[in-house]
Amino acid sequence: DGGITxxxxxxxxxxxQNVTLSCEQNLNHDAMYWYRQDxxxxxxxxxxxxxxxxxxxxxxxxxxxVSREKKESFPLTVTSAQKNPTAFxxxxxxxxxxDTQYFGPGTRLTVL
Amino acid sequence: xxxxxQSPQSMFIQEGEDVSMNCTSSxxxxxxxxxxxxxxxxxxLLIALYKAGELTSNGRLTAQFGITRKDSFLNISAxxxxxxxxxxxxGLLTQGGSEKLVFGKGTKLTVNP
Numbered sequence: 001d002g003g004i005t006x007x008x009x010x011x012x013x014x015x016x017q018n019v020t021l022s023c024e025q026n027l028n029h030d031a032m033y034w035y036r037q038d039x040x041x042x043x044x045x046x047x048x049x050x051x052x053x054x055x056x057x058x059x060x061x062x063x064x065x066v067s068r069e070k071k072e073s074f075p076l077t078v079t080s081a082q083k084n085p086t087a088f089x090x091x092x093x094x095x096x097x098x099d100t101q102y103f104g105p106g107t108r109l110t111v112l
Numbered sequence: 113x114x115x116x117x118q119s120p121q122s123m124f125i126q127e128g129e130d131v132s133m134n135c136t137s138s139x140x141x142x143x144x145x146x147x148x149x150x151x152x153x154x155x156x157l158l159i160a161l162y163k164a165g166e167l168t169s170n171g172r173l174t175a176q177f178g179i180t181r182k183d184s185f186l187n188i189s190a191x192x193x194x195x196x197x198x199x200x201x202x203g204l205l206t207q208g209g210s211e212k213l214v215f216g217k218g219t220k221l222t223v224n225p
Contacts, residue, residue, distance in 0.1 A: 042200065042215035090154050098204060098211045100145060103154035
C-alpha cells in the first residue's frame with residue numbers, strides 16, 4: 001500500500017519543549033515538503049527537500065528544523081523558538097520538485 | 113509575494129445543485145492543481161492541469177486551466193453531501209529560476225441534503 005504517513009495524528013506539548021513530527025513515504029519520491037495550515041488560511045511552506053541530504057527553507061522556516069538522511073523520511077522539528085507552534089502540519093511528496101504533490105494525513109500539534 | 117485569490121470563500125448549497133469556484137492571480141502559472149480537504153485530514157488531489165486552455169474532468173468534477181495562465185476554475189455538478197469540505201487551488205509558479213507551489217486560501221463547501 002503506497003502512500004505518505006504522518007505520526008502521530010495528534011500531539012500535545014508543553015511550551016518550551018522541542019517536538020519532532022514524523023513523515024514517511026514509500027512512493028519512491030525524491031522531493032518532500034512540510035506545510036503549516038492555520039484556520040481559514042492556505043498552506044504555507046516551511047521547508048522542502050529536493051533530494052536526500054539536501055533541503056531548503058520555505059516561506060516560514062524560522063523556529064523549525066528538518067533533516068533528510070533517507071529518501072523515505074523527512075522529519076520536522078518544531079523548536080522552542082517557534083513563537084506560535086499550535087497548528088495543523090502537513091507533509092507532502094512528489095516525484096521531483098516541480099511535479100504534483102501528494103499529501104499525508106497531517107499532524108495536529110497543540111502547545112499548552 | 114505571489115498570491116492566489118480563491119473565491120468564493122464559502123458556499124452553502126442544496127444537494128443536486130452545481131457549484132463553481134475559481135482562482136485568479138496577476139502571475140502566470142505553469143500548472144494548476146485542485147485539492148479537496150476533509151476536516152482533520154490532508155488534501156487529496158482532484159485534478160491536475162498542465163497546459164493553458166486544458167479542460168479536464170474527473171467524474172462530476174471539471175476544471176480548466178485559463179488561456180491566460182493566470183486563472184483556473186473548478187465545477188462540481190449535481191452536488192452530493194460527501195462533496196462537503198474545503199477545496200484548494202494551487203499553482204506552480206516560476207520565479208527567479210526556481211519553482212514553487214502557491215496555494216489559495218480555500219473554498220469551504222457546505223451541501224444541505
